[in-house]
Amino acid sequence: MQTWVVSQLQLKHHITRWTFQNLVLLQFRPRSSSSFYSFSSQNHKNMKFSIVPRKNVPFFPRHPSLLSCYCRRFCIAIHLFDKMPQRDFHVRDVHFELVVDCIKLSLKKPNIVTATVVHCAALKIGALAYLPTSTSLLTLYSKAGGFTSSRVLFEDIHIKDAIVWNAVISASLENNCYRTAVEFFQKMIKDQTRFDSTTLLLMVSTLSHMKNFVQGRVIHCVGIKSGMLVDISLCNALINMYAKCGDLNSFDSECLFDEMEYKDVVSWNSIMRGCLYNGDSEKSLYYFGRMNFSEETADHVSLSCAISACTSLGELAFGECIHGQGIKLGYKDSSHVSVANSLISLYSQCAAVEAAVTVFREIAYKDIISWNAMMEGYASNENIHEVFDLMVEMQTTGSFQPDIVTLTTILPLCADLMLSREGRTIHGYAIRKQMLSDHLPLLNGLIDMYSKCNLVEKAELLFNSTKERDLISWNAMISGYSLNKYSEKAQNLYKELLCYGPNCSSSTVFAILSSCTSPNRLNFGKSVHSWQLKSGFLNHILLVNCLMQMYINCGDLTSGFSILLENSSIADIASWNTIIIGCVRGEHFQEALETFRLMRQGPSFNYDSITLVNVLSAIANMELLNQGKSLHSIALKSPLGSDTRVQNSLITMYDRCRDINSARKVFKLHSSSNLCTWNCMISALSHNKESREALDLFRRLQFKPNEFTVVSVLSACTQIGVLRHGKQVHGYMFRNGYQQNSFISAALVDLYSNCGRLDNALKVFRHSQKSESAWNSMIAAYGNHGNGEKAIKLFREMCESGTKATKSTFVSLLSACTHSGLVNQGLQYYECMLEKYSIKPEAEHQVYVVDMLGRSGRIDEAYEFTKGLQSNASSGVWGMLLSVCNYHGEIKLGKKVAEKLFEMEPQNVGYYISLSNMYVAAGSWKDATELRQSVHDQGLRKCTAYSLIDVGLG
Known part of the structure; x- marks a missing residue:
């Protein structure tokens, strides 16, 4: 046996520790044998006692099934203690205090088992009648997650004071039972128990969580009538309540703050946070300025609020001033990391990434918010690699693991950049950490990521496997179907949402309307339009624009334009651009120009670079x-004249209009813009037969060439038959991995074919991706080399492969039939174009039909075919017929055709020369002389012809 001399406080601690952890049996032996020691005596500070521990008694386990066993042991201990002869003395008050002290110790690590054991002990010694004991026990149950036990214990208390009521209301608030807290307060009023400022403070906090502004104002009035608003904490809580109820700007909250006689730092922080909560960042900075002129000094919360307000407003300079103030006040150390975190967000939002990194690196002890803020800063400034590097650094050197915020920050990057492997890695991590069960934002981010990475099956599996979905989940899946061209699935899921899901939002409308992209989806789009009208979803211009886009995509341009006119009063630039872009994409160029004319007539005419680019495309x-x-x-009269996209569109416009000199001038002014500008100029030169200049410009290119550059240069090489330059470009293509580009493959086939190397053209074709352009080029190559049968065979192979024939395909095919004399086959293909392949014949096809008939000597049929076209016959068709007449010496018919052409294009000198040559061939020199004199009188001149030969290795 061991003996100690301890103080009364130490005695309480040892009794509590040994009794409730090791279940010891205590035997007390007083220092004097003639009298017993009174626990309540204040005269004796020390006493002598013996402790006989009960050996091999384990700690209390957390498993509830053993609870009754250890409760029984504890009761036995108390029972034996009661049977001691010394128990007859006055020790009841000390027992109650010991229980209260034990409960206070247990509150540090609340546990339902400990709470139950203490409850049993209190019942045994009758300590529950002691209000501090029952109140503390009620709080212990609440913090341990046993709110039901707290309520039962509260009901068993017969005499309740304000502290007990406050405790049960606080327990209700702590366990998110807000309505229960309100009910307890109502009962408290009915029992006529006098409440205090703490009671009102708890009720204000409860109503803040409930966002119940009406009852909150009642509590405010009660506080005024009872004179309790002198409590600063209550006033601060009222300010927070008004903020959360969205009534910060009301007269009540402003007056409450201004009428406070004494404001502490929490008061200022409350009003500033309230401003931020309601999106009024300017007013938050206003109160921060007032605080600086008051007696209160800003703390880390004040600085964080002010910096957050600067972040919302983009006020970098003001934020830097607050940063300096924080350094002066000593908030740079690691104990106030929230200030540094706010600064990281500020600098990141203002694109000062280097400053954000500096602040981040200076934090001695970073928390997970610091890492997340820096990753968000990198992501918002498109520093993608740095985001992933920082996440790895966080796990290796920072000893932090990614949380929900980390993953939801990185997932949008994986979605936008189509980083499916990284996205799947995040998904696997979330599964391992069991984050998907109760975090819908993360689940929705994964659905969005898989959809944008073209893995819609995985998104669908994830969507169907979850039991709990919110509207964002539905919208993400509908948008994913629409994005991946699963229009029917998107529309079926939308119908299911209307029947069983939550109420739709504007995001739902955006998602489902984007699935209507073809004429066969027009009826469904109209039904969505009707639903929008009934549901009131047409009160925002973005929804109106989306609806116009749907009608345009479905081919109903008239309805789209009608919606624009109906909403012209609220139409913005995007509304007009939607119609103009739709017209250009649908090749309704005249309608696009008419829309632009109406746009300019508006009272507040405005335009942007998108407007000019599309109108220039139509022109x-x-x-x-x-x-x-x-x-x-x-464009030159506005700042948009220097916009790179507008300049590139101007070069292309002058290219199409055959004004290459104007294109050169535009390029000369903006030649250092970017690679796209150089590509436009090289393409313009190639398109206007300035091939050598195009090659020279390519040699002086200031940027690394891309696929578009290669295609334009190959086209220039093809025009002048420079095979050696084409081979060099071919080698460059292989070195840079462009061999899978179908347009480059088609251009190479044209190059080798035109330079007489059909074998190389065939090799390129066989080793390329079989796109529509590659098929067309190879068919034309066979035709140019007189292999019409092979061209027809290749056309059939193309159809069997599933590649859809286009109008360019038939141009190549009819050309092959013309050059090979396959008249009947060519006519058959021309006649079945519309019926079998849904391709309307155009002037290019009709030219080859006339040429085909003329070459075979069937001039009358060619003439009848051309007359049958009536007004649809272009000058090119009549010009081909004139060439046929010239070839066969049909001077009478040729004169008639020439007169027709003179009416259509009187300035085209070529027609006069052809007719003159016909006169000369027929020996009619007089007519030829008169015709040439007429050409001279009109000032027409024939372009000088020339021939080229490439001297070098072929």
């Missing part, structure tokens, strides 16, 4: 040079 396709120059002057 280019219609070859309206004068209108193009007018639009160029409009």
Whole structure:
């Protein structure tokens, strides 16, 4: 046996520790044998006692099934203690205090088993009648997650004071039972128990969570009537309540703050956080400024609020001033990391990434928020590699593991950049850490990531496997189906959402309308339009624009334009651009120009680079040079004249309008813009037969060539038959991995074919991806070399492969039939174009039909075919017929055709020369002389012809 002399406080501690952890039996032996020691005596500070520990008694286990066993042991201990002769003395008060002390110790690590054991002990010694004991036990149950036990214990208390009521209301609030807290307060009022400021403080906090502004104002009034608003904590809580109820700007909250006689730092922080909560960052900075002139000094919360306000407003300079103030106040150390975290967000938002990194690296003890803020900063400034590097550093050197915020920060990057492997890695990590069970934002991010990475099956599996879905989940899956062209699945899921899911939002409308992209989806799009009208989803211009886009995508341009006119009062630039872009994409170029004209007539005419680029595209396709120059002057009068996209569109417009000199001038002013500008100029030169200049410009290229550059250069090489340069470009293509580009393959086939190397053209074709352009080029190559049968065979092979024939395909095929004399086959293909392949014959096809008939001597049929076209016959068709007449010496028919052409294109000198040559061949020198004199009188001149030969290795 061991003996100690201890103080009364130490005695309480040892009794509590040994009794409730090791279940010891205590035997007390007083220092004097003649009298017993009174526990309540204050005169004796020390006493002598013996402790006989019960050996091999384990700690209390957490498993509930053993609870009754250890409760029984504890009761036995108390029972034996009661049977001691010394127990007859006055020790009851000390027992109660010991229980309260034990409960306070247990509150540090609340546990339901400990709470139950203490409850049993209190029942045994009758300590529950002691209000501090029952109140503390009620709180212990609440913190241990046993709110039901707290309520039962509360009901068993017969005499309740304000502290007991406050305890049970606090327990309700702590366990998120807000309505229960309100009910307890109502009962408290009915029992006529006098409440205090703590009671009102708890009720204000409860109503803040409930966002119940009406009852909150009642509590405010009660506080005014009872004179309890002198409590600063209560006033601060009321300010927070008004903020969370969205009523920060109301007269009540402003007056409450201004009427506070004394404001502590929490008061200022409350009003500043309330401003931020309601999106009023300017007012938050206003109160921060007032605080600096008051007696209160800003703390880390004040600085964080002010920096967050600067972040929202993009006020970098003001934020830097607050940064300096924080350094002066000593908030740079690691104990106030929240200030540094706010600074990281500020600098990142203002694109000062280096400053954000500096702040981040200076934090001695970073928390997970610091790492997440820096990763978010990198992501918002498109420093993608740094985001992933920082995440690895966080796990290796920072001893932190990614949390939900980390994953939801990185997932959008994986989605936008189509980083499916990284996205799947995040998914696997979330599964291992069991994060998917109760975190819908993460689940929705994964669905969005898989959808944008073209892995819609995985997104679908994830969506179907989850039991709990919110509206964002539905919208993400519908958008994923639409994005991946699963229109029917998107529409079926939308119907299911209307029947069983939550109420739709505007995001749902955006997602489902994007699935209507073809004429056969128009009826469904109209039904969605009707649903929008009934549900009131047409009150925002973005939804109106989306609806117009749907009609345009479905081919109903008229309805889209009608919606624009109906909403012209709220239409913005995007609304007009939607119609203009739709017209250009649908090749309704005249309608696009008409829309732009109406746009300019508006009261507040405005436009952007998208407007100009698309209008220039329409002008280019219609070859309206004068209108193009007018639009160029409009662009020069605004800052958009220096926009790179507008400049590139101007070069392309002048290219299509055959004004290469104007294209050169535009390029000369902006030649250092980017690679796209150089590509446009090289393409313009190649398209206008300035092939050598195109090659020379390619040699002086200031950027690394890409696929578009290669295609334009190959086209220039093809025009002048420079095979050796084409071979060099071919080698460059292989070195840079462009061999799988179908357009480059088609250009190479054209190059080798035109340079007489059909064998090389065939090799390129066989080793390339079989796109529509590659098929067309190879068919044309066979035709140019007189292998019409092989061209027809290749066309059939193309159809069998599933590649859809286009109008360019039939141009190549009819050309092959013409050069090979396969007249009947060519006519058959021309006749079945519309019926079998849904391709409307155009002037290019009709030219080859006339040429085909003329070469075979069937001139009358060619003439009848051309007359049958009536007004649809272009000058090219009549010009081909004139060439046929010239070839066969049909002077009478040729004169008739020439007169027709003179009416259509009186300035085309070629027609006069052809007719003159016919007169000379027939010996009619007088007519030839008169015709040439007429050409001279009109000032027409024939372009000088020339021939080229490439001297070098072939």
